[in-house]
Amino acid sequence: MTTAPWAKRRTFAIISHPDAGKTTLTEKLLLQGGAIHLAGEVKARGAARRARSDWMKIEQQRGISVTSSVMTFEKDGIVFNLLDTPGHEDFSEDTYRTLTAVDSAIMVIDAAKGIEPQTLKLFEVCRLRSVPIITFVNKVDREGRPCFEILDEVADKLALDVCPMSWPVGMGGEFEGIFDFASGRLTQPSGDSKAYEGKSSQHSGIDDPSLAEKLSAQGLAKFREEAELAQAGYASFDLEAYRHGDLTPVYFGSALKEFGIEEMIAAIARFAPPPRPQPSEAGTITPDNNEVTGFIFKVQANMDPQHRDRIAFMRLCSGTFKRGMKLTPSGLGKPVAIHSPILFFAQDREIADTAEPGDIIGIPNHGTLRVGDTLSEKNSVRFTGLPNFAPEILRRVVLRDPTKTKQLRKALDDLSEEGVIQVFYPEIGSNWVVGVVGQLQLDVLISRLEAEYKVDAFLEPAPYDTARWLNGSDAALRAFAQFNAGNMAKDRDGNPVFMARSSWDVGYQQEKNPDLTFSATKER
Numbered sequence: 001m002t003t004a005p006w007a008k009r010r011t012f013a014i015i016s017h018p019d020a021g022k023t024t025l026t027e028k029l030l031l032q033g034g035a036i037h038l039a040g041e042v043k044a045r046g047a048a049r050r051a052r053s054d055w056m057k058i059e060q061q062r063g064i065s066v067t068s069s070v071m072t073f074e075k076d077g078i079v080f081n082l083l084d085t086p087g088h089e090d091f092s093e094d095t096y097r098t099l100t101a102v103d104s105a106i107m108v109i110d111a112a113k114g115i116e117p118q119t120l121k122l123f124e125v126c127r128l129r130s131v132p133i134i135t136f137v138n139k140v141d142r143e144g145r146p147c148f149e150i151l152d153e154v155a156d157k158l159a160l161d162v163c164p165m166s167w168p169v170g171m172g173g174e175f176e177g178i179f180d181f182a183s184g185r186l187t188q189p190s191g192d193s194k195a196y197e198g199k200s201s202q203h204s205g206i207d208d209p210s211l212a213e214k215l216s217a218q219g220l221a222k223f224r225e226e227a228e229l230a231q232a233g234y235a236s237f238d239l240e241a242y243r244h245g246d247l248t249p250v251y252f253g254s255a256l257k258e259f260g261i262e263e264m265i266a267a268i269a270r271f272a273p274p275p276r277p278q279p280s281e282a283g284t285i286t287p288d289n290n291e292v293t294g295f296i297f298k299v300q301a302n303m304d305p306q307h308r309d310r311i312a313f314m315r316l317c318s319g320t321f322k323r324g325m326k327l328t329p330s331g332l333g334k335p336v337a338i339h340s341p342i343l344f345f346a347q348d349r350e351i352a353d354t355a356e357p358g359d360i361i362g363i364p365n366h367g368t369l370r371v372g373d374t375l376s377e378k379n380s381v382r383f384t385g386l387p388n389f390a391p392e393i394l395r396r397v398v399l400r401d402p403t404k405t406k407q408l409r410k411a412l413d414d415l416s417e418e419g420v421i422q423v424f425y426p427e428i429g430s431n432w433v434v435g436v437v438g439q440l441q442l443d444v445l446i447s448r449l450e451a452e453y454k455v456d457a458f459l460e461p462a463p464y465d466t467a468r469w470l471n472g473s474d475a476a477l478r479a480f481a482q483f484n485a486g487n488m489a490k491d492r493d494g495n496p497v498f499m500a501r502s503s504w505d506v507g508y509q510q511e512k513n514p515d516l517t518f519s520a521t522k523e524r
């Protein structure tokens, strides 16, 4: 085992359906971790300036955060990089992309609701990349579904082995605490708030007679019966299987009442993988590689319409980054000196002097860095696997003032570079088509067109429902395009895209054209 600094990095995200408790859990993790710094301040610093922007208005009106941020804290020698993701159901493309920059994830499930649609979608993205998952079943302080039902649902819906690591003694009004199987520690509510305030006791196991001093007779009897079944009935913990994404350890807790928080941090520290080797065109790049390499997974535009500067979020994959270093972005081909990188760490957001694999660096720039770009010292590496997702909503962009075509094209190119929308240029017809994963992205698009590009446009329904990237031989592509000219478009990189009336249409065309692939994601 290496003692390199990167080996002590844990870069992770929290995935969940809205309202399951992600924000609350994040807060409590930061609190427990002695948290130090909220990268949201990158946002806050310019907030006054930006308050005019319509874009901010959307955030305020809907009470959501559209931008993602990075939170770093250190505990017991481990550096935790928690990448926050927009929690709103509608704005998930950003979330998907952020998941390409993490090595593991915590999946939060509401004990009363089980696996919800957004959880499932995000889980599928994790599975694509075999991102290991620790499950946190939240809100056991309230009446929930039986624990066994939840465990079985995780196992069935996600096709994962589940391993209960702890067990609640009762739920809701009967909640008496949580028992951790590995350590034998019982944590219990105290005071009026019924929160966890440090009341805990140590036991040799679920049969330890001393448990009777801590729990009601009824609660204990039920707990023993359930816990015994739970331990016998599910897979035992297997680090390999977890790290391969085949098994999820399951912890019960209450973010609000602070149950299970310490356990969550300990689990990430002990089990979650350090920075993983990253796939590149020339094979995998391991973190101990000396050359500094990383990729951009997010670009956050400065909301000030007068200044077009942006912060690109880079995940470092190998080497030790030092301030002032020259890196070459794959999209640019010539080196740029990174003079004022932002490292999301320490009490006050200091300008980064060094960063290690697994860390995230914010790089201010004027639009030169794009989502998916690789940065490297020698321009020798190109990472793969940062996907674009097939849009679920397609709209035609119609200009109110037709003389603004050039501005619109520029705006659509910029915003698609940033990853706000995807843009498709149909082979036939003059109205460009934008694609998004969630409705909110469309609102952002329209207000930014107005505020930043002075383009007055509106959206109208497109006769398509979804889009697929086409791959195949030139001849096969040409033949297909001839028959389907009305449905063909190019994306901003010039790749051929089939715009389909329905997913049924995609299936039908795929069957008719077996020598073409219709891909729902495009890897850059």
Ligand code: GDP
Pocket: 016, 017, 018, 019, 020, 021, 022, 023, 024, 025, 087, 138, 139, 140, 141, 142, 253, 254, 255, 256, 257
């Ligand atoms: P998010 O949308 O996933 O970020 O969810 P939030 O953290 O905002 O939580 C949604 C709601 O659930 C809020 O009203 C929280 O106070 C509440 N909540 C979160 N965790 C718990 C918990 O452990 N127990 C209870 N009873 N409520 C919780």
